[in-house]
Every structure is written in C-alpha cells, then in structure tokens.
Amino acid sequence: MYSPRSIGVLLIAALPRPVMCLWPQPQTISTGSVALRLSTNFAIQPPMASSPVDLMDAISRTESFLKNDKLERLVVGRGAADADAVAGARVLSSLRLELGGDISPTAALSLKSITDDARALLESRNEAYSLQIPADGSAAVLRANSSLGLFRGLTTFSQLWYWAGGVVYTIEAPISINDSPAYPYRGFMLDTARNFFPVPDILRTLDAMSWVKMSTLHWHISDSQSFPLEVPGFMEISEKGAYSKSSVYTPIDVQNVVDYAGSRGIDILVEIDTPGHSSIISASHPEFVACAVASPWAVNAAGNPLQPRPTLLSEPPSGQLRLATPAVVNFTAELFSAVAGLFPSTMLSTGGDEVNNACYANDPETQAALNATGQTVTQALNTFVNTMHDALRSRNKTPVVWEEMLLDYGVTLNNDTIIMVWISSQNAASVAQKGFRFIHAASDYFYLDCGAGEWLGNDVSGNSWCAPFKTWQHSYTFNPTENLAEDEAKLVLGGQHLLWTEQSSPANLDSITWPRAAASAEVFWSGAGRDLDSALPRLHDLGYRMVQRGVQAIKLQPEWCALRPGACDD
Amino acid sequence: MYSPRSIGVLLIAALPRPVMCLWPQPQTISTGSVALRLSTNFAIQPPMASSPVDLMDAISRTESFLKNDKLERLVVGRGAADADAVAGARVLSSLRLELGGDISPTAALSLKSITDDARALLESRNEAYSLQIPADGSAAVLRANSSLGLFRGLTTFSQLWYWAGGVVYTIEAPISINDSPAYPYRGFMLDTARNFFPVPDILRTLDAMSWVKMSTLHWHISDSQSFPLEVPGFMEISEKGAYSKSSVYTPIDVQNVVDYAGSRGIDILVEIDTPGHSSIISASHPEFVACAVASPWAVNAAGNPLQPRPTLLSEPPSGQLRLATPAVVNFTAELFSAVAGLFPSTMLSTGGDEVNNACYANDPETQAALNATGQTVTQALNTFVNTMHDALRSRNKTPVVWEEMLLDYGVTLNNDTIIMVWISSQNAASVAQKGFRFIHAASDYFYLDCGAGEWLGNDVSGNSWCAPFKTWQHSYTFNPTENLAEDEAKLVLGGQHLLWTEQSSPANLDSITWPRAAASAEVFWSGAGRDLDSALPRLHDLGYRMVQRGVQAIKLQPEWCALRPGACDD
Incomplete structure (x- = not known):
C-alpha cells in the first residue's frame, strides 16, 4: 500500500x-x-x-x-x-x-x-x-x-x-x-586575415555572443596573409594587401560592426599584429618588411625545402616589420593611431606573438639599422613596442599584447598593459607573478581550430599542431585561478575562445564555434567549478535555440541523448 | 642577349x-x-x-x-x-x-x-x-x-x-x-538516425555529390536512436521511433529524393541496420527487441555505471532485434520487403555491424527461442540474415552487409552479397580472399566524423574513437587495390566517405563533408596514385565553386595559399 x-x-x-x-x-x-x-x-x-x-x-x-x-x-x-x-x-x-x-x-x-x-x-x-x-x-x-x-x-x-x-x-x-559576472572579459577571437569574413557573418557572430553574455569580440583583423582593414591615410595597405577589392572592411563597415556590437553589450578589441604576422604589408611597403622575399617559407633559393626548417617560422608567408628602422617605427605608430580612431574601445592590441629572430638576424637592413644605433634586437623590439603603446595611450587606449612580449622577449612593458595568455594555460601563473592583468586565451583549452588536421598542402599524415580537438567538456573544466595566489587571482580579467581561420570561412564559422564557445562564456560569467552533467542539458537547449535564431550551432549528441539527460554519459 | x-x-x-x-x-x-x-x-x-x-x-x-x-x-x-x-x-x-x-x-x-x-x-x-x-x-x-x-x-x-x-x-x-571511371561505386554515406536531416539537406548533398561524379548515396536511414522512414504497413515504427512527427521521410519524400538523385546520376543504397543498431524498434514493438530495457547503456539496475563495460556495446541506447524469435524474423523480412518497394536501386543493405552477443546471452526470450530449436546464436544469425537476403532477392535486390557478417560472425553469405569494409582498410584483403565483391568504407581513411572529440556527455578528456581527423590528403592517398592480388582487385566495386552524425546536423553537414569527401570521389573515379601537389589547386577550385553553387564547402587553407599553388606545402 x-x-x-x-x-x-x-x-x-x-x-x-x-x-x-x-x-x-x-x-x-x-x-x-x-x-x-x-x-x-x-x-x-x-x-x-x-x-x-x-x-x-x-x-x-x-x-x-x-x-x-x-x-x-x-x-x-x-x-x-x-x-x-x-x-x-x-x-x-x-x-x-x-x-x-x-x-x-x-x-x-x-x-x-x-x-x-x-x-x-x-x-x-x-x-x-x-x-x-x-x-x-x-x-x-x-x-x-x-x-x-x-x-x-x-x-x-x-x-x-x-x-x-x-x-x-x-x-x-x-x-x-x-x-553578475565573475569576470568582465568574456570573449571570442575571430581571425579575419587567413580567410575573409563578410560583415554579415561578423554581425551574426555578435548576436550569438550576446546570447551567452559575452562582452568582447577580439578582432584579429590582419595577419601575414591579408590586411582587410581600410585605414584612412593608409589605404595602400588594404588596396595591396586585401584578398580582393570586396574583401575589405571600410571605415563604414567598422562603424556598423562597432555599433552593432555595442548595442549588444559587446566591446571590440581590435588587433593589428606586429612586428611579426605582418608580411602582407610588404605588398604596399616592401621596404618596411624583412624576409618577405629573401626567406620565403621553408624553401631555399633553388626552390627546395629547407632542412631543418628555420627556427621560429610559424607558417607561410614569412616576413615581419623591420622593427629597428626608424621610418618603420614611425609608420607603424601612425598606423596604430589611425586604427585607434576607428574603434571606440579602451583597449587595442598590438599583437606581438611569434616574432622571428632568425628573420632579423638574416636581414641586412635590420642589421644595418641595429648597428647604426648600437642596439640589440631586444632593445629595438623594446623601443618598437613601447612606441606603439605610447601612441595608443595618447589615444586613451590600453595596450594588449600576446604573452611572449612579457615572458619571452624581454620587453619592458608598462604595467597597465593587458596580456593574452595563449601558448599554454600554464603560463598564466608566470604572467600573474609579474603583476600584469591578463586574459585567458590558452591554446590547450580554447583554440577552436585544433584537431582539424594539417592544412599545409602536401602533408599526408600531419595533424594540427594543437591537436586534439578541444571539446566543450574540456573547455568547461577550465579553472581561471588555478595555480594563482589570492592577490594574483585578481589579475584575471576573464578569457575567451579563439578561432584561427586557416581552415575556416563563413562556411564553418558557426559550426566550428557554436555551441562550443559558450563553454568559456559560462566559465567566465558563472565562475569555475560548475557541474558538467547538469550543464549539458542547458547547452543542448542553447544550441537548439541558436539554430532557431539563425546561428548554425552543431548538435553535440544524437537527439536521442539530448532528449534523455544523463542517458549518454560515459 | x-x-x-x-x-x-x-x-x-x-x-x-x-x-x-x-x-x-x-x-x-x-x-x-x-x-x-x-x-x-x-x-x-x-x-x-x-x-x-x-x-x-x-x-x-x-x-x-x-x-x-x-x-x-x-x-x-x-x-x-x-x-x-x-x-x-x-x-x-x-x-x-x-x-x-x-x-x-x-x-x-x-x-x-x-x-x-x-x-x-x-x-x-x-x-x-x-x-x-x-x-x-x-x-x-x-x-x-x-x-x-x-x-x-x-x-x-x-x-x-x-x-x-x-x-x-x-x-x-x-x-x-x-x-571513364576506375570504379562504378563512388559514394557518400549519410546517417539520418543519430540526428535528422530534412529532405532539402539531402537534395543539396546529392547536387554536391553529382558535381564530383559520385554514383551512390548510401542512406543509413535508421539506427538505434531513431527510425525516420515511414514504411507502408509498418507506420508504427516511425510513429513511435522518429524524433518527431515532422522528423520523418514519407514515401513521397523518398520518391522525391530517389528521383532527384537519379536525375543526377546517383543511385540510392538504403540501409536498415539489423539485427543490431535497431533499439528504437522497441518503441513500437517492445517484444521484438532484446536488452532495450533490461540492459541499458552502461548502467546497472541501481543506476550506477557498469565496470567494466559490457563487451560489444557500441553506444547508447542498447537493444537489438530478437533474431531467434520466428515472429521477429518474419516481421523484419516483411519490413525489408516493404522498404525494397520504396527504393528502385538494385542494392539494399541489411546492415549487420556490431551485433552484441552479450545482449543475446543475457536475454531470456532469445535463450528460450534458441533452446526451442537447439540453435546457437550463430545459427540463428545465419537464418536471420539469409531470410532477410532471400526476401531482398525476391524483390530483385542484391544484399549489402557490413564486414563483420562475413569476417567475424560466421554467417554463410551467398556470394552475390556485397561487403562494406569499415573497421579497417586492412580487412579488405580478407574479404577479397573470400571472393566477395566489396566497397571501401574504411574508418581509418573515410570517416568524416573522426577527431571531433568525445560526444558522451561527461567525458572531459575523451576523443573520438577513430581520431585523428581524416584529412583530404590522407583520404586521397588511399590505394583501393593495396594488398590485393590481380583477381582480387576485380572485386573492388569502389568506395566512399561516410558521415556518422552523433555530432552532425544540417548545421555542419556541408562543412564537415566538403570538399573532403571529394578526395574519395577522385580516388575511385580517376584511380589511385595521383599527385597530391597538383590535386590541391584543383580542390581549391572545386571548393570555391561549391560555395558559389550553395554548398558550404570549407576553405582548406588561407586564401593566400590558395592563390599561390605550392607556397604552403610542407
């Protein structure tokens, strides 16, 4: 009974x-x-x-x-x-x-x-x-x-x-x-240089970001492969460096993106990566770029692959700004000042990752410039970076840089500078120990491109350098304050997922990003240590809702599982 | 001079x-x-x-x-x-x-x-x-x-x-x-059971297939998770087993798909996977399915994970047809006969992969049925499979099965049967040695889902079982006649890429499939041993053309590389 x-x-x-x-x-x-x-x-x-x-x-x-x-x-x-x-x-x-x-x-x-x-x-x-x-x-x-x-x-x-x-x-x-959010910076980074993304794709992404309360689009707008941003006073860079006349962001486009983002609670942190990842500037200013012609990617003068690879080449094409040449320093500072005028954010990134020392060592112009002032490359880099950052500060921007500038290259940064930790999540503690505010953007947790195979053309057995694929589950377990002392934990501004687009385009922007990137949005809004089992049903709901709203989020499981919470757990 | x-x-x-x-x-x-x-x-x-x-x-x-x-x-x-x-x-x-x-x-x-x-x-x-x-x-x-x-x-x-x-x-x-083609079977397999794909997505896929001269859509139409096919006389299966009233393929839908395919040079090989991968039939015919309730996926009666996992469970949900029960054999044969009436192809697949012996060993009804006739499970499987195949032959269909039926389960197959090699490309030689015609569908070369991470909900560190990601380069180097003697090579009908859809839906159907699946289309049309370097520029052309025609093929490289053949080789 x-x-x-x-x-x-x-x-x-x-x-x-x-x-x-x-x-x-x-x-x-x-x-x-x-x-x-x-x-x-x-x-x-x-x-x-x-x-x-x-x-x-x-x-x-x-x-x-x-x-x-x-x-x-x-x-x-x-x-x-x-x-x-x-x-x-x-x-x-x-x-x-x-x-x-x-x-x-x-x-x-x-x-x-x-x-x-x-x-x-x-x-x-x-x-x-x-x-x-x-x-x-x-x-x-x-x-x-x-x-x-x-x-x-x-x-x-x-x-x-x-x-x-x-x-x-x-x-x-x-x-x-x-x-209320645990951290103010909850972002998504989009690389629009390896492949171009028309404005409507960016607007759709901003919508999706806003639905999970993200606060920042980190717009990696240029790289060695293309420079799609039309900068007033520097139109030659995009004229020669965009993939086509239509593959550009005009100042009006930027205004539209910035406004659309702002009205959805999103700030835009734009990045012009320097002095590396800038080869394409050689299309308009060949005299400003080292190695763009003299040491092409992995091929010697006879067209044979270089064995071993020159160290520090990250990917084709090679080429980076002649950081020791005064005309280049002035040009780049003015470029940053002009870019700063296009974006209302208080932050702007000068990039700074993967600077290739071998390139400068083998570049006669750079060596001559260094000799003329008795500087080392490190000293020249220091001057270059701080000149850029001063130019930004004079436009009321806080500079943002990738972690190597602080941890590896011996650059003396003003402690207002914000650091992006990308090489490894383990490096966050080193940044914190130096007292800098930072953003989690670690390849081992948040790189959306990992695991999709090698994109170099003739590599049969290659995999992506940061394989395996970063699942939502993996990203979701990230702890923003791991290995940080209590006062160091206060330096965490937040974090983000990132999409490098060697193999992405509008065709897979939504599907490679959503709903996975929502994992970090929750980590940095709600805080770490949430429960994976109860997260999945909510994430299914979000994904289905996104599709209905026009964002092509993928299914994380068979629908049979989505309808039966817990039935498809391991 | x-x-x-x-x-x-x-x-x-x-x-x-x-x-x-x-x-x-x-x-x-x-x-x-x-x-x-x-x-x-x-x-x-x-x-x-x-x-x-x-x-x-x-x-x-x-x-x-x-x-x-x-x-x-x-x-x-x-x-x-x-x-x-x-x-x-x-x-x-x-x-x-x-x-x-x-x-x-x-x-x-x-x-x-x-x-x-x-x-x-x-x-x-x-x-x-x-x-x-x-x-x-x-x-x-x-x-x-x-x-x-x-x-x-x-x-x-x-x-x-x-x-x-x-x-x-x-x-x-x-x-x-x-x-003219090297092989007549050049296919693509789509699983519409783990997640549902509306007819327009299938039609778009048929267009893309036709552009690379594929000849066959292998339609894995049902599985343990859902049964979206409306079969006249068996409407209860989809009524109870489809994800929703609208997530079905009506006979008119099938006719449309079949006609659309035919006019684009594509035959449709439909598969009803049996006796495994059929759990959802229990929704309409609980008495026909073993283990669907009694041994759910990896959980014991108290709801705790089974340690170790029962062998041969492939994924949730468990449950497969009671192959030794005469009523089930008759029902399934009539089902196949009815399905055969919907599809004009000369081929039809009865599936046959991943049959779970532990399920039958622990199913009292199956044990009783076996005891009643003194049969072993193998004998019952033999009767089951050959009854299905005879039903198909009486409808002028050639049966197709996954490789285990021939290589692992000791089933005596008529030698008109066509075998799908999926577990490993290495198993093709074993199939050929037995004198059966076969189709290359190897997970180690052609599974498009591999490398996208574990889809079981709470597995933080898991990867897909068939990782890494199968790049186009890897698929392109496949040799259809490797390890085959000259007369065995004649048994190769062709091959295909396959999309299992645990983590796929219309949102990423195009981007996970194209242009990668074109790699096998060329291998099986043009023959093996083609040059990877000269293939990539053609594949870029194809991908760009597909996007223009409305199929969301991804970029395989930065556009900078696509515009400079060879510049981004390893």
Whole structure:
C-alpha cells in the first residue's frame, strides 16, 4: 500500500526533470514548480519614457525571441506532458524594467546606453541584474543599475521559456535570479586575415555572443596573409594587401560592426599584429618588411625545402616589420593611431606573438639599422613596442599584447598593459607573478581550430599542431585561478575562445564555434567549478535555440541523448 | 642577349601556371594554350529532338552553372593577367551532345534516361564520355553511349571555365578529354538516425555529390536512436521511433529524393541496420527487441555505471532485434520487403555491424527461442540474415552487409552479397580472399566524423574513437587495390566517405563533408596514385565553386595559399 507521499516520489521519478534552460548559469537562482504562460500580448516595459535607443531595440529583440524561439522542451514527448499544467496556468502579461536603488532620479534621466556601458573600462562595468517572476501572474520585474545590466537580464529572460502548441511557458515559477559576472572579459577571437569574413557573418557572430553574455569580440583583423582593414591615410595597405577589392572592411563597415556590437553589450578589441604576422604589408611597403622575399617559407633559393626548417617560422608567408628602422617605427605608430580612431574601445592590441629572430638576424637592413644605433634586437623590439603603446595611450587606449612580449622577449612593458595568455594555460601563473592583468586565451583549452588536421598542402599524415580537438567538456573544466595566489587571482580579467581561420570561412564559422564557445562564456560569467552533467542539458537547449535564431550551432549528441539527460554519459 | 626561346621560357616561369580546374581528374586530357570565351548566347544542343527529360534538365543546369559560377582563377590577381588574351579570343557558341557509334539509330530512339542508367546494375553502367573543344570557335562536341555518360561529360564541361569581368573563358584550348571511371561505386554515406536531416539537406548533398561524379548515396536511414522512414504497413515504427512527427521521410519524400538523385546520376543504397543498431524498434514493438530495457547503456539496475563495460556495446541506447524469435524474423523480412518497394536501386543493405552477443546471452526470450530449436546464436544469425537476403532477392535486390557478417560472425553469405569494409582498410584483403565483391568504407581513411572529440556527455578528456581527423590528403592517398592480388582487385566495386552524425546536423553537414569527401570521389573515379601537389589547386577550385553553387564547402587553407599553388606545402 502506497502513501500519497510515496506516490508523489514515484511521479517525480517518472516525469522528466525540468531543465532550466539558461546559459550561462546565473550566480543565484531559485525556482518553484508552478506553470506560468506568457500572454499573447506580453510586453516589456522600459525603465523610463525616454530610454536609450539601444535598450529599446534590445526590448524589441527580446519580445521577438519570446515569440519566435519556439523551443520545445528537450525531453521525450517534447513537453507534451506539460500540457495540462500549462492549460490551467496563470498568464504573465508584462516584464517591468526598473533602475535599481543605486541610481538617483537625476542619474536615471541621463541613463547611459548599453553601447556606452559596453565600451567603458573593463573593471568599471556594471552588468549585475535581478529578475523576479511571480507565480501569480503579476508583473515580472527586472532590476539593474545600468542599461548593460538590464540587457543581461533581458538575455536571461529570453531563455527562460519553452514552447508547446503555440503557448510560451515555464513550469518553474516563481523564479528569482540575482546575477553578475565573475569576470568582465568574456570573449571570442575571430581571425579575419587567413580567410575573409563578410560583415554579415561578423554581425551574426555578435548576436550569438550576446546570447551567452559575452562582452568582447577580439578582432584579429590582419595577419601575414591579408590586411582587410581600410585605414584612412593608409589605404595602400588594404588596396595591396586585401584578398580582393570586396574583401575589405571600410571605415563604414567598422562603424556598423562597432555599433552593432555595442548595442549588444559587446566591446571590440581590435588587433593589428606586429612586428611579426605582418608580411602582407610588404605588398604596399616592401621596404618596411624583412624576409618577405629573401626567406620565403621553408624553401631555399633553388626552390627546395629547407632542412631543418628555420627556427621560429610559424607558417607561410614569412616576413615581419623591420622593427629597428626608424621610418618603420614611425609608420607603424601612425598606423596604430589611425586604427585607434576607428574603434571606440579602451583597449587595442598590438599583437606581438611569434616574432622571428632568425628573420632579423638574416636581414641586412635590420642589421644595418641595429648597428647604426648600437642596439640589440631586444632593445629595438623594446623601443618598437613601447612606441606603439605610447601612441595608443595618447589615444586613451590600453595596450594588449600576446604573452611572449612579457615572458619571452624581454620587453619592458608598462604595467597597465593587458596580456593574452595563449601558448599554454600554464603560463598564466608566470604572467600573474609579474603583476600584469591578463586574459585567458590558452591554446590547450580554447583554440577552436585544433584537431582539424594539417592544412599545409602536401602533408599526408600531419595533424594540427594543437591537436586534439578541444571539446566543450574540456573547455568547461577550465579553472581561471588555478595555480594563482589570492592577490594574483585578481589579475584575471576573464578569457575567451579563439578561432584561427586557416581552415575556416563563413562556411564553418558557426559550426566550428557554436555551441562550443559558450563553454568559456559560462566559465567566465558563472565562475569555475560548475557541474558538467547538469550543464549539458542547458547547452543542448542553447544550441537548439541558436539554430532557431539563425546561428548554425552543431548538435553535440544524437537527439536521442539530448532528449534523455544523463542517458549518454560515459 | 636573350634568344626568343629563352624569353619564352622566362615568360612561362613568370606567369602563374594555369590550373585545369577539374575534379575528378579525367583519365586522359590534353590541353593547349589558346584563349577561348563562351558566347553570351552559348547553348548546349541535346543529342536528339526528344531527349530524356532528365538529360534536358541536366543541360539546363549546366548552362546555369556556366553563367553563375563566376569562378575567378585562384591566382594572384584572380585572372586579371588573362584579360588581354581573353579580349581577343575566339568565341565558342555551342556544345553539341552526340551519341557514340556504339548506339544504333534504333537504340538512340529509345535512349534511356540518366535516371535509368544510374539505377542499373553497378557493373553494367556506362559512364564513359569524350569531349572535344576546338580552339577555333567551332562547336565543341561531347560524345557518349549513354545519357549517364553525357551527364558525366556535362559535369566536366561545367568545370572547365573561369570567369573574369563578365567573361567566361579558358586559356587552355583546344581541350580533348577521354574519360571513364576506375570504379562504378563512388559514394557518400549519410546517417539520418543519430540526428535528422530534412529532405532539402539531402537534395543539396546529392547536387554536391553529382558535381564530383559520385554514383551512390548510401542512406543509413535508421539506427538505434531513431527510425525516420515511414514504411507502408509498418507506420508504427516511425510513429513511435522518429524524433518527431515532422522528423520523418514519407514515401513521397523518398520518391522525391530517389528521383532527384537519379536525375543526377546517383543511385540510392538504403540501409536498415539489423539485427543490431535497431533499439528504437522497441518503441513500437517492445517484444521484438532484446536488452532495450533490461540492459541499458552502461548502467546497472541501481543506476550506477557498469565496470567494466559490457563487451560489444557500441553506444547508447542498447537493444537489438530478437533474431531467434520466428515472429521477429518474419516481421523484419516483411519490413525489408516493404522498404525494397520504396527504393528502385538494385542494392539494399541489411546492415549487420556490431551485433552484441552479450545482449543475446543475457536475454531470456532469445535463450528460450534458441533452446526451442537447439540453435546457437550463430545459427540463428545465419537464418536471420539469409531470410532477410532471400526476401531482398525476391524483390530483385542484391544484399549489402557490413564486414563483420562475413569476417567475424560466421554467417554463410551467398556470394552475390556485397561487403562494406569499415573497421579497417586492412580487412579488405580478407574479404577479397573470400571472393566477395566489396566497397571501401574504411574508418581509418573515410570517416568524416573522426577527431571531433568525445560526444558522451561527461567525458572531459575523451576523443573520438577513430581520431585523428581524416584529412583530404590522407583520404586521397588511399590505394583501393593495396594488398590485393590481380583477381582480387576485380572485386573492388569502389568506395566512399561516410558521415556518422552523433555530432552532425544540417548545421555542419556541408562543412564537415566538403570538399573532403571529394578526395574519395577522385580516388575511385580517376584511380589511385595521383599527385597530391597538383590535386590541391584543383580542390581549391572545386571548393570555391561549391560555395558559389550553395554548398558550404570549407576553405582548406588561407586564401593566400590558395592563390599561390605550392607556397604552403610542407
């Protein structure tokens, strides 16, 4: 004979457990078990009569997602079991946006836009919000102290709802969320130099990034292979160095991308990689680039492969800026100053990875320039980098560099410089020990291109240098403060997934990036140490939602598994 | 002082070498160095007044490709250097299709369609053609003895032309090609059971396949996770076993796919995998399936992982047909008979891989059925398989099975059976030694899913079982007759790339498949031992052309490399 209680337990065990479909997971969330449906006239009320335009746009997009996502619950039966509860559910008619108590009425009148908030200094941004959804149908309330916080809350709100038979609903009301990010920098890096990506592909990526509350697009806009950015005053670089007349980003394109990003809570950290990874500048300024002709990639003058390979050549084509030549230093500093004028972020990256010493050692012009001043290459590099960084600071930009500048090349960097750790996650501790703020971008956790095979043409057995493939599971277990002392942990600004595009193009931009890159978005929003098992159902939800919104996220498992949380665990 | 000859040599060395952009490479081709442009009124003349409808359609598609491909040569300058030669070039106004001398006037009057040719017995198909393009502007001539041969020639013709400034041209006239395939089976396998693929995705894939002269879509239509095929008389299987009401292939869908394929020279080999990989049939016929409930994947009755894993479980969910139960044998034979009625091919696969002995050993119903007749599992499997195959033969189908049936399970197969070699390319020789015709489908060369990481949910460090990623270069070096004696080599029907879709969906179907799968298309059309260096520029051309035609083939290299053949070799 069963007691009502034991029957209840049996029912709970038999019904598929609801999955709260948020990504990233909020800092605190409490949910009930009451069904609640959205009114067909559901509306979101802005915080004030004349709210910032981009906040109004975000409200419209959110209302559109609520109508069009149509995500059926990923359980056997796709939510059919919810029908009875939903049929009798109370109706939620509105979400009211409110400014928190920290904002005075006067300040509220001059509420900054999402765009302004998103471009503020990293550490100064306020992305916190709270969200209350009562179970009785009375208005839901989203409260924050900034437009950016309200936008993050809207993003959360848009993910709370499932769809069944025309009804948008939750079975977990009441819902109460208090949320804010663990780290301000949650990014994605896109390389638009190895292969070109038209603006619409970048805009679509910005949308996807915003859905997982990413804050920064690191735009690796140029490299040795192409220079697609049209820089006023330096038009010859892209005229000669872009893949074609149409494979360029005009200043208007940049403005569009920057605006689109800003209104979605995303800052754009642009990178012009120097002094290495710059060979293509030789197309317009052959006199500024060493090794571009004299030591082509891995081939000697007779056309035979060099054995052994020259050290430090990373990939074809070789060639890097003649860092010791004063005219090159001036040119590059002016270039950075001009680029700085195109991008409103407080950050800009001068690159700095994989500088090839052998190239300079074998370049007569560089040797002559060094001899003329009695400098070593290291001293010249120091001068070069600091000249660039000073040029940026005079435009109110904080310089960002890849880790070698600090750890390997002996460059003396001002301690405002932000470091990107890429070679190995193990190097984060060395950067922290030197007292620099840094961003996790480690190849062993976050490189999306790894494992797709060797791209050098005639290499039959080759694999990518950073194989194996970085699974979402692997990225998800990353601990941003591993091996860091407490004061060192404060230097972590966040982290990002990265897409190097030797083998990518618009054809696989979405599928190689999503939903995998969402793993780091959650690590750096929610913090480390989250549970893998409960993450997967949420990640399935996110992926299905992305596809519906037009981003081609791949399936991580057979749908059979997605409908049965835990059934396909190892 | 230079002689004219040495100047000529210098010019040849300085100009980018033209790349004949065909894929697969024809058996014989000779080209000149004269420029020739297509007339804006260029037209293709059918072989006779009332040619087969699908041949007329193929002519229209070819004319459309010639207009719309707009492939600029993949060289620095994108063909701008050809402008002068092209401006003064002769104009080609027409391509005349002719039936070869082997076809009598009477036979020509009843010329079979491409569709009929594509569905004929593998060894009986005639795909040969010859193509002559004079340099003087007089009509080009495509000659073949079949509609299918003409179609293959049209496919070649459509790839011969580059585009620059509105002009469609070649700089390699005259062109003479004689061509026919090395093997009749050149395929691609798509698994539509792990994740579902709507019909438009399959149609797009058929187009791409036809562009590289593939002859067969191996449609792995069902598996343990889902059964999307609506089979008349067996509707309950898909009603209960498809992922949703809309995730099904209706008989009309199948007819559309089959027709679309046929008109593009493609036969469809459908597979219903049995007796393993069939767990989902338990949703409609629980009494027919062993282990689906009693021994779920890797979990014991208390919900704890089984350690060690039961042997032979390949992936969740477990469950396979009760092969010793007479009602199951009859049911499955009737199912195959009904499926055979939906597909016009002369071939049909009964699957047969990864049969789990432990499942049958622990299934009381199977043990009872075996005891009732005094059979071993092997004897029961033998009866099961041969009953299925007899049912197929009575519908004029040649059965196809995975290799274990022949090599591992001790099943006595009729020697008309076609074997799919998948576990290892090394097993081809064992199949050949037993005298069976076979298809290369080896995981170590042709599995497109390998290297994309573990898909079991909570496995942090796992990789795919068949890692590393199979690069196009690796697949391209496959030798279909390695380790085979001369008479054994005759048993090779061809081969294929395969896409298992645990982590694939429409989102990455194109990008995971193309252009990689073109590597096997060339190996099995052109024959083994082709040159990797000269293949890559042609493969770039193909990939760029595919994107223009709407198939999202990925870039294999930075565009910088694609424009400079050989510059990014290892």
